[in-house]
Each structure stands twice: as structure tokens, then as C-alpha cells.
Amino acid sequence: MPYKFTFDLSKLPRFFFSEIAIMSYQKGMHKTFLNTLKGIIKRFKIQEATGLNLSDAVVLLQDLIDLQGINLTQRNKFLKTKKRALFLPHCSRKFMDNRCQAVFDPSIPSYTCKHCSRDCLVSKANRLAKNKGYDIYVVPGGSCVPTIVKKSRYEGAIGIACGEEMKLSGNVLGSMEVAGQAIPLIKNGCANTVFNIETLQKTL
Numbered sequence: 139m140p141y142k143f144t145f146d147l148s149k150l151p152r153f154f155f156s157e158i159a160i161m162s163y164q165k166g167m168h169k170t171f172l173n174t175l176k177g178i179i180k181r182f183k184i185q186e187a188t189g190l191n192l193s194d195a196v197v198l199l200q201d202l203i204d205l206q207g208i209n210l211t212q213r214n215k216f217l218k219t220k221k222r223a224l225f226l227p228h229c230s231r232k233f234m235d236n237r238c239q240a241v242f243d244p245s246i247p248s249y250t251c252k253h254c255s256r257d258c259l260v261s262k263a264n265r266l267a268k269n270k271g272y273d274i275y276v277v278p279g280g281s282c283v284p285t286i287v288k289k290s291r292y293e294g295a296i297g298i299a300c301g302e303e304m305k306l307s308g309n310v311l312g313s314m315e316v317a318g319q320a321i322p323l324i325k326n327g328c329a330n331t332v333f334n335i336e337t338l339q340k341t342l
């Protein structure tokens with residue numbers, strides 16, 4: 139399920155994401171959490187940079203903070219896992235039409251990247267994860283993730299998607315005792331979406 143709004147945080151300084159990580163540590167302890175959140179939105183000019191209204195910007199940042207918090211609590215468990223999968227969103231492919239040479243297998247369902255473009259994010263992520271021994275899936279939606287994880291008995295999973303999608307599959311994976319790590323998209327829109335490849339490298 140996509141957000142009802144589009145956003146692009148890819149031009150924001152890395153410092154913004156460090157602030158989000160710090161917020162996830164403080165959440166729950168901070169009496170003025172919402173005010174601090176609004177302060178970040180103002181300081182980093184999120185509304186000007188994205189065109190979002192304040193309430194949508196709060197929803198977006200709240201999701202980023204929640205996901206970061208889940209990552210922190212799951213990290214040690216995730217590091218102990220041996221059999222892992224990486225789930226990439228199909229919307230981060232360089233091409234969404236037949237210029238993308240990936241082969242789709244509806245029985246999984248997943249695309250297999252054929253590396254037609256070296257600057258494609260999905261191709262780059264594929265190479266990184268393969269070197270680390272991950273099985274890789276390029277999925278058309280988050281709803282198929284729990285089925286794939288269950289079928290192949292993965293102990294750990296990294297998912298890349300927008301926050302809404304992530305929350306849907308993350309809740310199910312949590313109930314299956316699978317250690318998850320989430321990497322939220324920093325630009326959504328269901329085509330030409332962007333995630334941070336350095337964040338993926340660190341998470342792998």
C-alpha cells in the first residue's frame with residue numbers, strides 16, 4: 139500500500155538521517171517527542187524540500203523513526219542468523235518497462251535481475267548482497283514477503299520499501315520470529331524510487 143503522498147528525501151544531508159537514528163533512541167523517553175519532530179521538520183526544511191504538508195511530514199518521519207527503532211531492537215538477533223534473504227522493491231529498477239531485462243517468475247513471485255544497467259540500484263544491491271551470501275528477491279509488493287520467507291525458512295530478512303509497505307510485512311515477519319532489518323525508501327512514487335546503497339551495505 140503506497141503512501142497517499144509522494145516524497146523525495148534523497149537530496150537531504152546525511153546528518154538528517156543521523157538525527158532520525160538519534161530520535162529512535164530517545165522515543166518513548168522524550169515527553170516533547172512531537173515538538174522535537176516538528177523541530178527537525180523545520181530545521182531541515184522538509185516541507186520546502188518535499189512539498190509535504192506538516193501532518194504528512196510528521197507521518198513520514200514518524201515511520202522512519204519507528205523503523206529505525208525496530209532495526210535497533212532486532213539487530214543483535216539478526217546478526218546471529220545464518221540463512222538470510224534480501225527483498226528489493228521492483229519500483230527501484232532503473233526501467234519499469236521492457237528495457238528492464240529482468241525475468242519475472244510469478245510462481246515466487248520475483249524478478250531476477252539480468253544486470254542490463256550497471257547504474258541500476260537493484261543491480262548494485264544484487265551484487266552487494268550476493269557477495270555476502272544472501273538470496274535476493276525483487277518483489278512486486280510486500281505482501282508476498284512472508285510467504286517466501288516461510289517457504290524457504292529464512293532466519294533473517296532485509297526489506298527495502300516505503301514505510302507503509304514495510305509495516306505490513308514487518309508485522310507478519312515479527313510474528314514469525316524472523317529477525318528483520320528495514321531500509322526505507324528515501325524517494326517514493328512507485329517508479330524510479332531511491333534507497334541509500336551505503337545504508338544497505340552497512341545493514342548487510
Ligand code: SF4
Nearest residue numbers: 238239240251254258
Ligand atoms: S539492471 Fe536489472 S533490475 Fe535494473 S533495469 Fe536492468 S535487469 Fe532490470
Ligand code: SF4
Nearest residue numbers: 140229299300327328
Ligand atoms: S513506492 Fe515502491 S514499495 Fe512503496 S508502495 Fe510503491 S511500489 Fe510499493
